[in-house]
Amino acid sequence: MIEPVINISHLTKTFKVYKKQPGLLGSVTSLWKREYVEVKAVDDVSFTINPGEIIGFIGQNGAGKTTTLKMLSGLLYPTSGNVSVLGFDPWDRKPAFQKQFALVMGQKNQLWWDLPAMESFLLNQAIYEVPETEFRKTLNKLMDLLEVRDIANIQVRKLSLGQRMKCELIAALLHSPKVLFLDEPTIGLDVVMQKVLRDFIKSYNQDFGATIILTSHYMGDVKELCKRAIIIDHGHKIFDGDLQDIIDRYARNKILSIIFSEKVTQKKLTEYGEVKDFEFPKATLLVPRSIATKTAAKMLSELPIADVNIEEPAIEVIIRDVFESKAA
Amino acid sequence: MYKYWFLFKIYWQNTLAYPLSFAIWRFRQVLATFASVTVWLAIFQDNQQAFGYTRDSMISYIFLIGFLQSIILATEIGGLGQQIYEGQISNVMVKPLKVLGWIGAIDLADKAYNFAFLIVETLILYLIFRPHFVLPTIPFFLAFLVTTFLGAVLFFLAMLLIGVMGFWSPDNWGIRFLFYMFIDFTAGRLYPLNILPQVLQNILRWTPFPYFSYFQSQIFLGKLDWMQIQQSFTVLLLWIALLAVSFRYFWLKGLKGYGASGH
Amino acid sequence: MEPRDIKMKERLYIYWKIWVTVASYAFQETFLNRWTNALFLFGKLIRFGMLLVFLFLLHQNISGIAGYSIDQVIVFYLTYQFTDTLAQIMYRGVYSFSTSVRTGELDFYLSKPINPLFRILTGKPDILDVLFFFPTTAASLWILSHLQLHITFNSVVIYFALLINSFLIVTAFHIFVACLGVLTTEVDNAIMLYRDFTNLSRFPVSIYGEPFRTVLLFVIPVGIMNTVPAQVLMHTQPSVGMLTAVLIGLGFFILSLRTWKWSIRKYTSAGG
Numbered sequence: 001m002i003e004p005v006i007n008i009s010h011l012t013k014t015f016k017v018y019k020k021q022p023g024l025l026g027s028v029t030s031l032w033k034r035e036y037v038e039v040k041a042v043d044d045v046s047f048t049i050n051p052g053e054i055i056g057f058i059g060q061n062g063a064g065k066t067t068t069l070k071m072l073s074g075l076l077y078p079t080s081g082n083v084s085v086l087g088f089d090p091w092d093r094k095p096a097f098q099k100q101f102a103l104v105m106g107q108k109n110q111l112w113w114d115l116p117a118m119e120s121f122l123l124n125q126a127i128y129e130v131p132e133t134e135f136r137k138t139l140n141k142l143m144d145l146l147e148v149r150d151i152a153n154i155q156v157r158k159l160s161l162g163q164r165m166k167c168e169l170i171a172a173l174l175h176s177p178k179v180l181f182l183d184e185p186t187i188g189l190d191v192v193m194q195k196v197l198r199d200f201i202k203s204y205n206q207d208f209g210a211t212i213i214l215t216s217h218y219m220g221d222v223k224e225l226c227k228r229a230i231i232i233d234h235g236h237k238i239f240d241g242d243l244q245d246i247i248d249r250y251a252r253n254k255i256l257s258i259i260f261s262e263k264v265t266q267k268k269l270t271e272y273g274e275v276k277d278f279e280f281p282k283a284t285l286l287v288p289r290s291i292a293t294k295t296a297a298k299m300l301s302e303l304p305i306a307d308v309n310i311e312e313p314a315i316e317v318i319i320r321d322v323f324e325s326k327a328a
Numbered sequence: 329m330y331k332y333w334f335l336f337k338i339y340w341q342n343t344l345a346y347p348l349s350f351a352i353w354r355f356r357q358v359l360a361t362f363a364s365v366t367v368w369l370a371i372f373q374d375n376q377q378a379f380g381y382t383r384d385s386m387i388s389y390i391f392l393i394g395f396l397q398s399i400i401l402a403t404e405i406g407g408l409g410q411q412i413y414e415g416q417i418s419n420v421m422v423k424p425l426k427v428l429g430w431i432g433a434i435d436l437a438d439k440a441y442n443f444a445f446l447i448v449e450t451l452i453l454y455l456i457f458r459p460h461f462v463l464p465t466i467p468f469f470l471a472f473l474v475t476t477f478l479g480a481v482l483f484f485l486a487m488l489l490i491g492v493m494g495f496w497s498p499d500n501w502g503i504r505f506l507f508y509m510f511i512d513f514t515a516g517r518l519y520p521l522n523i524l525p526q527v528l529q530n531i532l533r534w535t536p537f538p539y540f541s542y543f544q545s546q547i548f549l550g551k552l553d554w555m556q557i558q559q560s561f562t563v564l565l566l567w568i569a570l571l572a573v574s575f576r577y578f579w580l581k582g583l584k585g586y587g588a589s590g591h
Numbered sequence: 592m593e594p595r596d597i598k599m600k601e602r603l604y605i606y607w608k609i610w611v612t613v614a615s616y617a618f619q620e621t622f623l624n625r626w627t628n629a630l631f632l633f634g635k636l637i638r639f640g641m642l643l644v645f646l647f648l649l650h651q652n653i654s655g656i657a658g659y660s661i662d663q664v665i666v667f668y669l670t671y672q673f674t675d676t677l678a679q680i681m682y683r684g685v686y687s688f689s690t691s692v693r694t695g696e697l698d699f700y701l702s703k704p705i706n707p708l709f710r711i712l713t714g715k716p717d718i719l720d721v722l723f724f725f726p727t728t729a730a731s732l733w734i735l736s737h738l739q740l741h742i743t744f745n746s747v748v749i750y751f752a753l754l755i756n757s758f759l760i761v762t763a764f765h766i767f768v769a770c771l772g773v774l775t776t777e778v779d780n781a782i783m784l785y786r787d788f789t790n791l792s793r794f795p796v797s798i799y800g801e802p803f804r805t806v807l808l809f810v811i812p813v814g815i816m817n818t819v820p821a822q823v824l825m826h827t828q829p830s831v832g833m834l835t836a837v838l839i840g841l842g843f844f845i846l847s848l849r850t851w852k853w854s855i856r857k858y859t860s861a862g863g
Contacts, residue, residue: 070418073421073422076586077585093421098423101422102422103422108415108416108418108419110419112342114342114346115338115341115342119338123338126331126334127423127425128424129331129424346776348777348780349776349777352777352780352781352783359787360787363790363791366798366799367794369798370657370794370798371649371656373657374653374658375653497627499627501627502626502629502630502634505630505634506630506631506633506634506637508634509635509637509641512638512641513637513641516641518642518645519645519648523645523652524648
């Protein structure tokens, strides 16, 4: 029986938020009266994660993903419920626990801005008490994987966003953590850099066997990296399972993207499926999954088509469907 | 323990990355002392005595205060409140590093860094103004050292307490500003506390402010007898205890309610 | 009206509108940080009062400093207070300039059809400074009425004329600080340094020995800013002639504008 790495049960976190009346009058009245609203950021969430898994935390802004991660890291004190990571209660913030995990937040720096990245690496080595030989080995491996050998001695503030993100990752991984929490790691990066980071995370998981929880807005991240997804909506966990399951269960349609060589009427197109977009020479059709390929073949033989593409709908769309069907 | 020493070193490196900034800061400290001394020299040109001080004793006082304030009031944690509010301490909290240890290491590094330069500046100012110091005897000098150390501790605690408000408030610049104004008021670079009316002095003696540099200067200059030193020393210790307890209370409370925001 | 006059009027109106808009936003922001601002105001009042207490105590105990009676010294202090408060009302923007440069906001200023220097200097006016100005000016006038001074109507007129010159110098100082902000990261220190230097003029700069006195009159002309007008007001020997004072003021101002032009040319945008 594999011992789960992460175990949370009935986790809840409530915040108090100020309400301010808009406008100048509101500003003045706020001098003596302020209204509070209680927000349940995380509401009775439970799940278990086994060693070596890469999990995608999906949800809209403010759904509770980051809050959950912060509770797993020991930054936030849960209002109620139990959290256990690697057998520890994160809130105790025991050094033995802290040495085994890492938290990387997309927009936040841990590197010292005015010094070369190498200094921050050395500082982390001291903080995590990593022995010299192990440090050098891990550092070299990470620097090669991410191709940053030549920038480690340049001041961090002179680096581009992509280079900085790479160095942030290295700084977070120098102590070979068993558990990695990644909060929006690819935010603001260009497509090339996103791919580089995704490949890196994948190899890290395979080489080091680390357990990884990833939150992201970019479905590309989740699709490529995570086999299992947990969907959080308004603080509730509404789905926990294989990503492919979501796609299979909720993606009722496939998308046919067509480029026509000659003019065709929209009416004609409706014979084949639901027309989502039509502006000559391009058209987008929604066709039920089971008959998608057959329909495409039919269209190719009956219509003047220059090019056709069969795609899964974007995960965002699928997930929106999931939310809507849950709400219904 | 090594990790805190490393933090100390890295702080020095960080400050060295901005040599001009630090140079201007030190220049401003020198300028402040220089200005005060000049004003009093002008005053004593036409007057033999003022407020019970002679020219030499007043100059000695100004000198000493400049020196003490550079040590005791040098701090890096003025920005602590903002760091807490913006969630920057999250970075420290997830690591095997005590947040208070981190704060302490950086503050100590800042004091040490300033102290190194302070020695040089004091020498230069001494050569310009040649104040006549009467050095205290060994027992008084020891008392001076101890109370200087405790004064620094008191100030550190005060800054921590102000910083801890970052858990609840976006910026504490208002409080810090007011705090510094009070310090100026009670042991200013411009005039000593005891030219103020006696009533005011008696009230202030119960506040922590005179213990940030004024009290120490008076010990050094031999203006207090042992009885007075003991009394004031007790008040100093009481304030340290009070601030330490308050800080601990608010710190734990703040952590529990911490939103780790800023993302 | 000539077309050129209309254009000028329009331009001025636009600048006025911008200033009022920015000021009202800043005003609203004040209420968000109610305690901070209240404390800040209180601190400023303490600072103001504290020096007055000192001068009052001097008044009780001392006959004079460097040839001036304490009453006259008070006038020097109040002049400094007046120009300093006005400067802070007008030019608060420089205090937050370092953030603007760091975030690249400066680029926005440079690419819009409004003089960037105007935005930088006058951005974010603080209602507290205005609140502070009135009671302190009233207090100053009240104190002045109780002092033993030799002031005539003529000297008051010349005093205010010279204060216009002082304001030119204040503007020039802030422009220099803005230049530093554009070229380096040291603007916060620079502004503090400027404040330290003007603090020196709380007392008449003639108390400082040479070569410092010359520096404060001709190089960093805080002496021209605060000491000379007060000297003229009280019919005492000014440290420099009035014509010299005005020439220095103008020269300093023109120099600051030239330096600004040069700084902008050297400026490189904030990196990504």
